Amino acid sequence: MRSFFIVCFKEIIDNLRDRRSLLTSVMLIPVLMPVFMMFLIGFQLERSFDTAEELIELPVIGAEHAPNLMRFLESRNIDIVAGPADGVAATEAVWASEEDVVLLVPSDFGEELAEMIPATVELYFDQANTTGIAKISRVRDALFGYNQTVAGIRLSARGVNPALLRPLNIDHIDVSTPSGRAAILLGILSYLFLFALLMGGMYLAIDATAGERERGSLEPLLALPVARGRLILGKIAATSVFMSISLALCLMSVFATLRFIPLEQLGMTPNFSLNVVIAAFLLLCPFALTGASLMTLFASFTKSYKEAQTWLGILILVPTMPILIVSFLSLQPRFEFMFIPALSQHLILVDMISNEPISSLHVAVSVLSTLAVGAIFTWVCVRLYHREALLG
Template identity: 30%
Template sequence: MNASIRQFNALLIKEFKEAYRDKRALMVALSMAFFVPVLMVIVVNILIAKNVDNPAIYVHFTGTEYAPKLIKSLQDKNILAFADVPNEDKRQWQQQSIELIIPEHYSERMAQGKVIDIILRADFTEQSLAPPLRRIDGVIQKHSLEIGYKRLLVRGIDTKLLQPIALQIQDTALPSSNAMMISIMLGISLLLVAFMSGLSIAIDSSAGERERNILEMLLCQPVSTLKIVLAKMTCVSSVSVLSIAIMLSLTSFATNFIDLSKLGMSFNIDLATFSVLMLLLIPICFFAAILQLFFAFQAKSFKEAQATVSMLIVVPTTIPYAMMFMDSKPAWLNYAPIAGHSLLMEDIFKGLPIDWFAFAATTAITVALIAALVVILSVRLKSEKVVMALS
């Protein structure tokens, strides 16, 4: 038994030395763990600035003299004339080019109680213009509604007749449940990191060693293929586990730079949440590692292994996105690897009670798949076709 453990330890040390010898490659593998928290801070702060802080919007007005009250309503909401744009922002607003055209007959048709056509001209396919255009539309609609109410009051009609039903909305969601954007971004990123971080090491440890003839020499030694597979899987998955730990730690720190209270949200990764997430995601790291090793060993060359294994990155992104469009999710998704992990992370980030049965079932199924792939790969490594990359 001791000899067997020593063999495994020797194999593991060898794999770690091979994997960690290139510091630049290791930093590239860990780069996403550093990049995602920074990206999240930037994106959320931009969204807060655009949708909550009401920054100035600069519009090319035509016919402002015909509707002074409407222009005043727009100015009160920080929607200003293009002439007021600061010099440093002039190029940006020239490119975006929002135009509001008020017709000459505005006052005449207003007095007659007729509909007035005001033209809002812009590129509505431009994503960056969506918040400004919504704000302009909202102000004009509100101004129009106020005029309509005043007309009814002048005619002696109670405006309450227009609203026979008042819907009182009571949101029972926790403040943490509102942080859906962060939850979705972080959940998918964690799954993506589990599959991406160990990718290069998995390819180098399999197809790379085979091309360098290291694998053939290793298999000539009196050591079982099962130990070789376990050592390689442990080494590859260690990088993914390290990446996830770094990402969660940095995300917890990064949220201090986001004022989520402006969006009515709260988001926090405390020690308990960190521990549960690590417990949930460690099996996924091992699953990703053995899956990558399995496909890399089936490839005939290093380049083919790179192309084949890289396709596995689609798995952790496609499944969560596909579930977002499901109106009613099948019950079995709660226990399936990746799908179940995604749903459990969503509940954890919302601050909801954890379904420990689903947690245990998902983990057990993932571990069973890992064990099956380890056994299958260890058997296949005994085949000369796999070792020599023969057709």
């Protein structure tokens, strides 16, 4: 066992000396990527909140033809300003992103309204302009509100109760919890955690295999009076250590930045306390063995550092594919899913964030099956390093 620890510590120290790879794999991705993602989510939420409350300007063509409509829009915190010359100019202004939305009121609007026939207004907007979606929605909602108000006044003038147009009175009862709603937005975190975990050990897995081969140090290393099994086990263990460190940093980064996102304003309360962080680490940590052994196995077949980078860059996406598939299919946790590494961790982690009851059996099967898969890949690596063809 002494030789195992010597190899493990040697690989750890060598990887610590490679500052550039260390910065990328253990600091840049696990720490800065979650911060960037959380900042982006928070920025979008703050922007949507501000747009929903702030005074917005609406360029209107022919505002003088609908004074009552203009007053109604102003009551909805919409400031009426002069618009382009005509519909053609409005189209060009919206297309060029000079305006997010333009309202055109035809000259016969008042006549049509007085004759109680549908009065037409033209709303120019660009659905592809994502920055103006909130503003467009506010204007459309305000126009819909004016439509309902005028319809109600007309019915009341004829002695008809406007409530007759609403045969159903629907009470929306949302039985979801604040934590459950937060899980919808934060369900992607499991993908981020697994990606950070795998990236944390990728460069070490490459350097300890393809890197040794490229430097010509693999053959002398295998010629040492050390069992080849312990040699490769030490390399896999060192890779697993860096993957675990990367995972821990990513979890703590999300934990630290999540409190700055105003999810409470959306009725969301993510269950991501320090206890959940620790539980998530213990749940995901067994995947480090699977990832380390799988990367070591694939990198051992490559001839150069660049070739290993290419193949492992593709391989790193494979364990996360089940997560993307189950996200589209909206599958619920089932016992048979717990035998699939990555997928089982994702399903359990989503339940953690949702503050849902978690089956101890599911957790046990997930951990044991992931360790079993990692042990199988490790055994294959050991068998591979006993073959002389590895040096060819």
